[in-house]
Amino acid sequence: MCNGKNHREAFPQESKWRAKEPLGLIHSNICGPMQTPSLGGTRYFITFIDDYSRMCWVYFLRNKSEALHVFKKFKVMVELKSGYHIKRLRTNRGGEFNSHEFVQFCEELGIERQLTIAYSPQQNGVAKRKNRTVMEMAKCMVHEKEMPYNLWCKAINTVVYLLNRSPTKALENSTPFERFSGRKPGIKHLKEFGSVCYPLVPGAVRHKLEATSAIGVFIGYGIYDKGYRILNPITQKVLLSRDVIFDEHGKWDWEKHKPESFDEAATDEAWRKAMENEISMIEKNQTWELVNRPFDKPVIGVKWVYKTKLNLDGSIQKNKAKLVAKGYAQKPGIDYNETFALVARLDTIRTLIALAVKNNWKLYQLNVKSAFLNGVLEEEVYIEQPYGFLVKAKEDKVYKLHKALYGLKHAPRAWYGDIDSYLVQCGFKKSTSEVTLYVKCKGNSELVIVSIYVDDIVYTGNSQELLQEFKSDMMQKYEMTDLGLLHHFLGMGVIHSDNCIFLHQRKYASTLLQKFGLQECKSVSIPLVPNDKLRKDDDSGAADEAQYQKLVGSLLYLTATKPDIMYATCLLSRFMHCPTNKHYGTAKRVLRYIQGTLHFGLEYKRGEETILIGFCDSDWSGSEDDMRSTSGYAFTFGNGVFSWTSVKQQCVALSTAEAEYISASEATAQATWLRFVLEDFGEMQAVATPLNCDNTSAIAITKNPIFHQKTKHINRRYHYIKEALQQGVIDLLHCPTKEQVANIFTKVLAREQFSYLRELLGVKSVHNLKGSVNV
Known part of the structure; x- marks a missing residue:
């Protein structure tokens, strides 16, 4: 009878029960996600409010799953500070608060849980109202000073700091800080959030003629440090200082010195001069000529792009104006024929480094300034005259480009054509196996090897005369920067010691950990858990696809010097679409492994032999979704691998022998290519390349030319290994499974x-390097 009469009772305006001592009851709630990540990459914040004093603490999270970790930190801190213990915790029924780990943690410590009823946020009203107040105040502070949205967490921190020191009706006009700590808070130090300020530069880090202060923006107070938190708007670095001069009426212009249009830039003499310098450089480079407007060819527009380099005090160091073609209007087949980026394979770069170490050669590096502007165009490309620089009495004419401009889709291809023709003209021979590789020989023994990656050039050789001649010619032809010995290349650090060269990505790995909030995580000894299989559907819930793809993509780049995470990363890359929470958790475990191996990298020892040695291996039906196997191979000169892979096979193998046979065939193709490259390096492989396999059946199939009933279904492309064996390209050998290096690329160990x-891979700690080290 009450089906149509039931209704919701009113919630009481004030709680009938209040805690009688600190930490008797803690209110908590999570707010987010924010559309704009903070400077530290966080998207959520969680508040903890003491019911007795209404003191509030705030923490920032990347994901809601970090709630338990944050609560543990908060519990230790607040109990030590107050001398009391948390007795009750009131939250909603969100998964972050209701997980098995969270419930078990509270049960073990005797913390009483108070969970709200579904669709009844009013039961956690203290935390809900606090979060609303904090958000509204933070938004007002950010918009008042026109600050970028990625500073929202700094604003929220400041809001909580101020609320804790402000009287509240819930405490009869006392402050939460006073009720919790027993002493009145000081307020003389309070300043307006977002104000322009000038922190003192200590005398120990400046000379007598340097400015005594730098410009900054006030973004809060040091909670555990007695000082103000200042953001340098130029470098985006945060510093703490107690000696600060404030301009509370000032407002930092976050778009300072950057015009939005030509008309705006033309009113400033400095910007006008920057644009004139750009036009002068283009004409000096003989980039274009003024011609009549064609009737059968499209004319592309151009635009100005403005960039500013500032000093630490906010003053202008240099204005740069670039003229950029509107390449998005180009059509293939009409305005250009092909695009091509001059990118060397990482396998080639590592092979070159390993070879140089073996032969005791030194590696050098050059950088081409404005590389794309040197490319000579083969196609007819016409652009409009830049607005503001129209030639008098010839306003109806257009420019015909002889050389490329930034923004053209085929500018990289034009640059490649230019440097390719110049190197060939200088006597270099281009490799037929790697188009970015050039070799120049003098006599039978002297040579120089050059590898190009867009505008970065790495070169080495055994003749100082040829090396110096190459550098002089390049610096005469192009505007170059001589970087000396190779120390940094494509994010990789190169450390030279007396007996080896060490490659690492320590800086990139540290940045990656910080980006995903794991810079202080507990490390693990192996990247994957043995016997823990991954599949597409595991009922663990959907993860953030964009965040997962960013993480796995970053890990793939890290494999350039860390082959030990190659299998784990390639396994995770199979789930780039619709990843689950388990996939994301596994990826974060790989980051925890990286945390413990930050100082690890690839070591290449010096020596005389340059015999190519290969290893190949496979699992069998390791994929839970399609039962396909995983192939892996590695190549070395005896120490430190320089070429490796881990890849799922394209077909289902019916036996272990077939999977190993396919893996060996794929490794043979790589061995053939490496032999070609080494031949171009002047290192002819006189003997067959040893290819180590731990499966005797696969070796027997390879060496037996007779047709076999159990191999008739194998794709003909994999039988290439038999021909390579007969021609003496490879020699398939048996090695024990325990010594099979490629095993690490195929399965969890x-x-x-x-x-x-x-x-055995050569992945070692930098602390184990012997001899003097030059960084």
Whole structure:
């Protein structure tokens, strides 16, 4: 009878029960996600409010799953500070608060849980109202000073700091800080959020003629430090200072010195001069000529792009104006024929480094300034005259480009054509196996090898005369920067010691950990958990696809010097679409492994032999979704691998022998290519390349030319290995499974075996380098 009469009772305006001592009851709630990540990459914040004092603490999270970790930190801190213990915790029923780990943690410590009823946020009103107040105040502060949205967490921190020191009706006009700590808070130090300020530059880090202060923006107070938090708007770095001069009426212009249009830039003499310099450089480079407007060809527009380099005090160091073609209007087949980026394979770069180490050659580096502007165009391309620089009495004419401009789709291709023709003219021979590789020989023994990656050039050789001649010619032809010995290349650090060269990506790995909020995480000894299979559907819930793709993409780049995470990363890359929480958790475990191996990299020892040695291996039906196997191979000169892979096979193998046979065939193709490259380097492989395989059946199939009933279904492309064996390109040998280096690229291994094979790969700690080190 009450089906149509039931209704919701009113919620009481004030709670009938209040805690009688600090930490008797803690209110908590999470707010987010924010559309704009903070400077630290966080998207959520969680508040903890003490019911007795209404003191509030705020923490920032990348994901809601970090709630338990944050609560543990808060509990230790607040209990030590107050001398009391948390007795009750009131939250909603969100998964972050209701997980098995969270419930178990509270039960073990005797913390009483108070969970709200579904669709009844009013039962957690203290936390809900606090979050609303904090958000509204933070938004007002950000918009008042016209600050960028990625500073929202700094504003929220400041809001909580101020609310804790402001009287509240819930405490009869007392402040939360006073009720919690027993002493009145000081307020003389309070300043207006977002104000322009000038922190003192200590005398120890400046000379007598330097400015005594730098410009900054006030973004809050040091909670555990007695000082103000200042953001340098130029470098985006945060510093703490107690000696600060404030301009509370000032407002930092976040778009300072950057015009939005030509008309705006033309009113400033400095910008006008910057644009004139750009036009002068273009004409000096003989980039274009003024011609009549064609009737059968499209004319592309151009635009000005403005950039400013500032000093630390906010003053202008240099204005740069670039003229950019509107390449998005170009049509293939009409305005250009092909695009091409001059990018060397990482395998080629590592092979060159390994070869140089073996032969005791030194590696050098050059950088081409404005590389794309040197490219000579083969196609007819016409652009409009730049607005503001129309030639008098010839306003109806257009420019015909002889050389490329930034923004053209085929500018990289034009640059490649220019430098390719110049190197050939200088006597270099282009490799037929790697188009970015050039070799110049003098006599039978002297040579110089050059590898190009867009505008970065790495070169080495055994003749100082040829090396110096190459550098002089390049610096005479192009505007170059001589970077000396190779120390940094494509995000990789190169450390030279007496007996080896060490490659690492320590800086990139540290940035990656910080980006995903794991810079202080607990490390693990292996990247994957043995016997823990990954599949597409595991009922663990959907993860953030964009965040997962960013993480896996970053890990793929890290494999350039860390082959020990190659299998884990390639396994995770199979789930780039619709990843689950388990996939994301596994990816974060790989980051925890990286945390423990930050100082690890690839070591290449010096020596005389340059014999190519290969290893190949496979699992069998390792993929849970399609039962396909995973192939892996590695190549070395005896220490430190320089070429490796881990890839899922394209067909289902019906036996272990077939999977190993396919893996060996794929490794043979790579061995053939490496032999070609080494031949171009002047290192002819006189003997067959040893290819180590731990499966005797696969070796027997390879060496037996007779047709076999059990191999008739194998794709003909994989039988290439038999021909390579007969021609003496490779020699398939048996090696014990424990010594099979490629095993680390095909499956999850136990810790002892993983560490042993990692050592064989040449992945070692930088602290183990012997001899003097030059960084």
